[in-house]
Amino acid sequence: MTQDTTRSPDLSATASGPDRAGSGPAGRPPVSRRRKKNRAWDEVPRWHIYLPLGIYLVFTLVPFYWILLFALRPTGSTSLVPWPLTFDHFEKVWTERSFATYFENSLLTGVATLIMTTLVALAGGYALARFDFKVKRWFMLALLCSQFVPGALLLVPLFQIFADLSLINSLMSVIIAETVFQLPLSIILISGFIRNVPYSLEEAAWVDGCSRFTAFRVVVLPMLRPGLVAVGSFAFVHSWNHFLFALMFLNSQDKQTIPVGLNTLMGADSVDLGALAAGGVIAAVPVVIVFAFIQKWLVTGFSAGAVKG
Incomplete structure (x- = not known):
């Protein structure tokens, strides 16, 4: 009897090839690259993120606060805080206007x-x-x-x-x-x-x-x-x-x-x-x-x- 000496391909080496090369699944970046990106994002100072967002929020909310201020404070008041609250303006526009x-x-x-x-x-x-x-x-x-x-x-x-x-x-x-x-x-x-x-x-x-x-x-x-x-x-x-x-x-x-x-x-x-x-x-x-x-x-x-x- 003759012994079959044909060697099957090394599937483990083939399967592990992409991991050794550092490539991830199709359509996704390698794991090592994603980890480096995440670490770089974590190293960004928080104020670099929150300062622009805070400035944008101020420019967005100040006009709304100004409208609420005039709508809720009494006529003739110059206070920057709507106190005491009054709903006379809402009643006026809803009924009289x-x-x-x-x-x-x-x-x-x-x-x-x-x-x-x-x-x-x-x-x-x-x-x-x-x-x-x-x-x-x-x-x-x-x-x-x-x-x-x-x-x-x-x-x-x-x-x-x-x-x-x-x-x-x-x-x-x-x-x-x-x-x-x-x-x-x-x-x-x-x-x-x-x-x-x-x-x-x-x-x-x-x-x-x-x-x-x-x-x-x-x-x-x-x-x-x-x-x-x-x-x-x-x-x-x-x-x-x-x-x-x-x-x-x-x-x-x-x-x-x-x-x-x-x-x-x-x-x-x-x-x-x-x-x-x-x-x-x-x-x-x-x-x-x-x-x-x-x-x-x-x-x-x-x-x-x-x-x-």
């Missing part, structure tokens, strides 16, 4: 713009992400170029269109104008997010007997939650803060929104700083609350929708 009506109109306009923008952007974004047509590139270019057109440039034709439709002094005119101006960016974001959803998931749903709409509703739509939050919040905040459309298309006081209401607090000869500051706080609080709850979804949605999958 009709801010309750302005708040309701702004909320209605913002929510309606959010819903209309999200629905139309879903349809347009899905078409751009899943279908190929001849003018697709030109359509995308037109969407991008429309972002360079200021809203003030289109006020006259928009006013004429809404006048012909008998929509002047109606909140619907502001809702339509806000939706139209929000759609290009919203469609681009939604289409980028849909591209990151594997097309094979929809095909598998079709094989199981789902229609295209059912597959979109069951498979794709749940995965678009961060993108929908990003688009909806952006549309709501822009509509809530926009001043020009409400000023031009709404005439009566009971139809005005909060930005126009804040403008009415500034007279030709004098400005009620306490009332103006209280109105600014009322205008800012809803937006701050919304962003506090959706910030995680907002960052995820913008980052995912901005990258082509």
Whole structure:
């Protein structure tokens, strides 16, 4: 009998080769390099980090504190501390200056713009992400170029269109104008997010007997939650803060929104700083609350929708 003298390769040496060479798993830097980087980061003095952040925080929070100071301290007071606290300015703007009506109109306009923008952007974004047509590139270019057109440039034709439709002094005119101006960016974001959803998931749903709409509703739509939050919040905040459309298309006081209401607090000869500051706080609080709850979804949605999958 002959003995097989063929030697098998040294698997242990091969497996340990990358470790000896100092390379880590695919796509990751070597362990030694990561450790050196972490040690270098730990050696950075803490004040190099906290000092710039502290300066930035001061520049960010001082204007907010100044607004709260004027809103909460009594009229005529020059103290840098809002004491004794008074809510007279809030009561004045909410009741005497009709801010309750302005708040309701702004909320209605913002929510309606959010819903209309999200629905139309879903349809347009899905078409751009899943279908190929001849003018697709030109359509995308037109969407991008429309972002360079200021809203003030289109006020006259928009006013004429809404006048012909008998929509002047109606909140619907502001809702339509806000939706139209929000759609290009919203469609681009939604289409980028849909591209990151594997097309094979929809095909598998079709094989199981789902229609295209059912597959979109069951498979794709749940995965678009961060993108929908990003688009909806952006549309709501822009509509809530926009001043020009409400000023031009709404005439009566009971139809005005909060930005126009804040403008009415500034007279030709004098400005009620306490009332103006209280109105600014009322205008800012809803937006701050919304962003506090959706910030995680907002960052995820913008980052995912901005990258082509």
